[in-house]
Amino acid sequence: MLSERRLEVLRAIVQDYVGTEEPVGSKALTERHRLGVSPATVRNDMAVLEEEGYIAQPHTSAGRIPTDKGYRLFVDKLAGVKPLSTPERRAIQNFLDGAVDLDDVVGRTVRLLAQLTRQVAVVQYPSLTRSTVRHVELLSLAPARLMLVLITDTGRVEQRLVDTQTPFGETSLADLRARLNSRVVGRRFTDVPQLVQDLPESFEIDDRATVKAVLATLLETLAEEAEERLMIGGTANLTRFGHDFPLTIRPVLEALEEHVVLLKLLGEAGESGMAVRIGHENAYEGLNSTSVVSVGYGSGGEAVAKLGVVGPTRMDYPGTMGAVRAVARYVGQILAES
């Protein structure tokens, strides 16, 4: 276990390095932070920290920079989450309040997050699996063709065509619509399969095939998590990444286009609470030089989707975490209101 002072030294190193982007040495440290000890002592502490793998030297006789492990310790033990200032909070609320529909909410969120953190923001659209059904509509487009419209509590609308073997009467249709809605409205998507399981049996034998087809389509729509969408913003902030440009930035841009990867990444965030993945902790190789801060957000108590930012490992963790958390909270509120 590291002594109190050594932790303090690590904290100072992280803070300075994040600020200056340059390796930090013992003398500079004692000058900028009131550690109460001499540079020589700090040097000894640094040697220990290096041995333990928390910091590293780019080359002999240079200052130290934190390693991924160092950042990890910093985030876990040394840094809190920096709450936003009141004006900042107010600005967030005002900005998000102006949103007119779901697309707009997500769009504003992504811009806001990118601006606050000066990093790349990623916002997942509220997922279908977690949300609840607001309404299911059925209508017949042609004798043997139905249209299924699903409206969710997060404002998303999905529609599918259902081809049926046999024509389906208007009365049967109305019947199905009514029964279906009475069972599923207000329920969570995950519960729907159970709730409609025995529905076909209560219909005339001739209609059962059609009912089954409709239900199959409905369940398929619900299950189609693959269609989870993302919005990304603030990519211009990548230019503030580092000095050795093309090499660092390219894989990140590539990763950002792989929405599947990003979704997986966000998904790894724990059910609740904030997740911080630092450097090599990211499974995806292209993001090995970045950190991802993500958190769930939701309209009720529960998370319906995730959002987060991607930035250099050398980032202001407390500030970023504060911004991410605050934005998630306000988006949740907005969704609950609408």
Added chain:
Amino acid sequence: MLSERRLEVLRAIVQDYVGTEEPVGSKALTERHRLGVSPATVRNDMAVLEEEGYIAQPHTSAGRIPTDKGYRLFVDKLAGVKPLSTPERRAIQNFLDGAVDLDDVVGRTVRLLAQLTRQVAVVQYPSLTRSTVRHVELLSLAPARLMLVLITDTGRVEQRLVDTQTPFGETSLADLRARLNSRVVGRRFTDVPQLVQDLPESFEIDDRATVKAVLATLLETLAEEAEERLMIGGTANLTRFGHDFPLTIRPVLEALEEHVVLLKLLGEAGESGMAVRIGHENAYEGLNSTSVVSVGYGSGGEAVAKLGVVGPTRMDYPGTMGAVRAVARYVGQILAES
């Protein structure tokens, strides 16, 4: 007017510079191209070309690079559109054929275009204003609340809620639905307003307000061009942009996030035919060091949307134009089939 040979020199300069990314000198030119004259002659020609503003020197005693004006002349007079090879065409077709829905078509198109041109691809979703109506559905969600669903020939579905003052009977609803569809199905959006103008008059006086409300919502949906969407891909190709990274790339990334700007940019492409905007020809300042190649695509003879690429002014114009044209053509086919 420039002599034939001087044009040839300009062409050679453009080609070499695009290939090497380095200023090209007189000697290298005569070695790589069979111009049939000596370097000294080429030097004279270069001096003229420079005076006319087609090429420039980064600094004294360096080679020449084309100016925007030079590229313009090259594109207009010297370069054709390079057709794709047969295998390439086949690959495009195969790749696009696999698409399952509109989102998928656009997604595949953007990836394809980015890969073929090795640049940033931008694809606009088929616009509502140009396409035709496939079906209009009306259904009542509550006594005084209707839902309007619009299905377009490009596979897009838009839905709106309509609140009515008075309840609207099922028979009236079916009536309106039938009459509405008989008038507008297969028609272009722009023609719809005229076609439904006199519809309210043919209804009972009690229902007219509702009919008008429905029509108003329909027209509003049609008119809502603002909702035009874009998909962007291949941003990782920006890393191949140039040497002086952050400065060049930052404004481009910013521009790419301004979908409004991009839509305007694409919109500037002439009604039909390909548009090439070179460097400062782009109204948007952030794209002053890029060229934009765009073209309309559509399911019928007419364009329903645009697509294109954004790349450095130093790009392979014939190849890029060929790829853009080919992709647009195939996307059009795919849309027509579905």
Added chain:
DNA sequence: TCTGGCACTCGGGCGCTCGGAGTGCCAACC
């Protein structure tokens, strides 16, 4: 009008030096 020759320019690469910041180690001190 084209060509070869020539003097000139300039950027970039290479090697060198030098200073500053930083380190590790050691002996002394509390």
Added chain:
DNA sequence: GGTTGGCACTCCGAGCGCCCGAGTGCCAGA
């Protein structure tokens, strides 16, 4: 034992001078 000041050492990076090569402009001659 932990802390400190001193000291020798390392190494990067900035600055400088140098030279080479590629390129140019100009001119006289074919």
